[in-house]
Amino acid sequence: MSTPSREIILAMKNSIVGDTYSLAFESCFNGLSTSSCNNLEEIRAAIRRNPEACVLLDLELTGTGINDLFVDRDALAKRAVLLFLGGEKSLIPEGIDPSGIHFLKTEPELKDLVAKMEEAFRISDLAAQFCKIAPHQLHARSRILPCNVFVKLSEGKYVKVMNSGDDFDKEALDRFLGKKIPYLYIPRDGYLSIMQAVLAEANALIEKPETITVQSAAAATMGVFHSMQSLFEVDGFTPQVQAMTMVSVNLARGTMKKNPKLAELLAKLDANRDSYIAWHSTALSFLSCKLATALDWKSDGTFYKLSLASMLHDLTLPNDDLAKVHDKVATGDVKPTEEELKVIVRHPIQGAQLLRGMSDEVPGEVAFIVEQHHERADGDGYPKGLSMKDISPVSALFIISHDLVDEMYRVTPGNFDMEKYLFVCESDKRFTKGAFGKEFREIMSKLKDL
Amino acid sequence: LERFQTPSPFGPARKDAEGVQGGSGNAAVALNYFINRKNAICVLTLKGSVANDSEGAFSACVEEAVKTPTKYFVLNLSGVAGFDSSGLRHFALFQQKLRQSATLILCEIPGDISNQLKTNGVVRDSEIQADLMAALQFVLLCEKKGGKP
Numbered sequence: 001m002s003t004p005s006r007e008i009i010l011a012m013k014n015s016i017v018g019d020t021y022s023l024a025f026e027s028c029f030n031g032l033s034t035s036s037c038n039n040l041e042e043i044r045a046a047i048r049r050n051p052e053a054c055v056l057l058d059l060e061l062t063g064t065g066i067n068d069l070f071v072d073r074d075a076l077a078k079r080a081v082l083l084f085l086g087g088e089k090s091l092i093p094e095g096i097d098p099s100g101i102h103f104l105k106t107e108p109e110l111k112d113l114v115a116k117m118e119e120a121f122r123i124s125d126l127a128a129q130f131c132k133i134a135p136h137q138l139h140a141r142s143r144i145l146p147c148n149v150f151v152k153l154s155e156g157k158y159v160k161v162m163n164s165g166d167d168f169d170k171e172a173l174d175r176f177l178g179k180k181i182p183y184l185y186i187p188r189d190g191y192l193s194i195m196q197a198v199l200a201e202a203n204a205l206i207e208k209p210e211t212i213t214v215q216s217a218a219a220a221t222m223g224v225f226h227s228m229q230s231l232f233e234v235d236g237f238t239p240q241v242q243a244m245t246m247v248s249v250n251l252a253r254g255t256m257k258k259n260p261k262l263a264e265l266l267a268k269l270d271a272n273r274d275s276y277i278a279w280h281s282t283a284l285s286f287l288s289c290k291l292a293t294a295l296d297w298k299s300d301g302t303f304y305k306l307s308l309a310s311m312l313h314d315l316t317l318p319n320d321d322l323a324k325v326h327d328k329v330a331t332g333d334v335k336p337t338e339e340e341l342k343v344i345v346r347h348p349i350q351g352a353q354l355l356r357g358m359s360d361e362v363p364g365e366v367a368f369i370v371e372q373h374h375e376r377a378d379g380d381g382y383p384k385g386l387s388m389k390d391i392s393p394v395s396a397l398f399i400i401s402h403d404l405v406d407e408m409y410r411v412t413p414g415n416f417d418m419e420k421y422l423f424v425c426e427s428d429k430r431f432t433k434g435a436f437g438k439e440f441r442e443i444m445s446k447l448k449d450l
Numbered sequence: 451l452e453r454f455q456t457p458s459p460f461g462p463a464r465k466d467a468e469g470v471q472g473g474s475g476n477a478a479v480a481l482n483y484f485i486n487r488k489n490a491i492c493v494l495t496l497k498g499s500v501a502n503d504s505e506g507a508f509s510a511c512v513e514e515a516v517k518t519p520t521k522y523f524v525l526n527l528s529g530v531a532g533f534d535s536s537g538l539r540h541f542a543l544f545q546q547k548l549r550q551s552a553t554l555i556l557c558e559i560p561g562d563i564s565n566q567l568k569t570n571g572v573v574r575d576s577e578i579q580a581d582l583m584a585a586l587q588f589v590l591l592c593e594k595k596g597g598k599p
Contacts, residue, residue: 020586023524
């Protein structure tokens, strides 16, 4: 039988049954290792340790309190396979990606269990073979293609559209943009080589801070963000993606220490609007630090918290359209389905979950900033509908920066009018009504001075 | 006597056994054993020929296997090239010792050897399973019945 060199983690109520399964798997899959867990906490720790593991769970052991496991897996270990004995798909909480989660009847025949395990590995491996890349990113990075390029037709089905060695020139780029193809797919190895080049550029800037300009930092940060986003979608928030996050955070910190003018920031950011989430996260990182500087909160620690929150606050959203939705009633141009709306309402919690799962120690405040970035002055925000007394000043700053960046995106590049924005904010009392009081007013007043 | 303990002896042992059976195959290969244990389940894989001089290998195998409390012994005979009639008694005693403390299941017995063992009354039909998966499935069945075969 084919050989996934992966780990199977067994969590069975009857340890002898678990041991029997272990022996069966080891005899069928060469090179496979098995281990066992006795409770949910151990299982959660195991998939953090090995995000590619396959967990075989006996629902009799774990009970139904498994939501945290689903959330962990969704955020941190997307390639991990969960195979339940007992239960059914309705156990999967709303907003959780069900791919990679399988259900079998309790006490299955061994041959059925082994076959299911092999199928689960195959699907998981296939999904990991391709990484998505926006056409303009590919154009910017590789004129002569280092690998074949594919378009995704459906789950697990890809069709080749360009060959390795082809020239991905402006004409080719326009062809894909004209067909409204948001993402192309390239084999993982090819993607990793492009990603290494992106990281090398970013690290070169970080190592020589004197060479950082807003333009180079914005372009490099967006490049790194795209790579993070693609790998996150395939693998989850693995240590590799976490390390990339820190590269983009360090770039933003390095840039903001130079205290560039707001006008310069806006002009350079406006030049890179191809992907909403990447632009939005990069702009938010720069703008929130800029606003913190105006409030005289210009410590490196504050820049670190704001930049990290910026990079991760929308990472769990699957596409640009969902990131553009800002109200839980979805009054904007994008009309999400009911299911998508649930994903939107969950994403602040999922983003916070990423931070809490980071292997490096991260200040707890950063997770709260991410969790609260859609809360509102009047308590009408989401996911918790908090009021001002529950929101820290730095979260308040982030909420305003988030709104500001979103407003900037809505206008044609170069046409953003801060005076008009402040007037609108004042008119609709979006930050100043109710208990949201003076902290917000102070932050708003600083916007005029930037 | 060589003794081995490997994490997963199933593949290599099976391949070697095919080599022995498929070759000219007259030279008797001394009996070896492999142990793969998961707590209370112990898979013992024999490799080589069972003959009069196998007594030492069987004793060593039992001694090592019963050191840890065991509920099921799965005896994998896929690597056994042949049984000398003088070795049958040692094999019967070997099984007896394993049965004393655990449920014994035999599997992967090469066809000609199976006939020989049955004809000589050395094995019990109720303990024989076709292959390792069937043996492990039998363990699951026993567990379902509260640990009884």
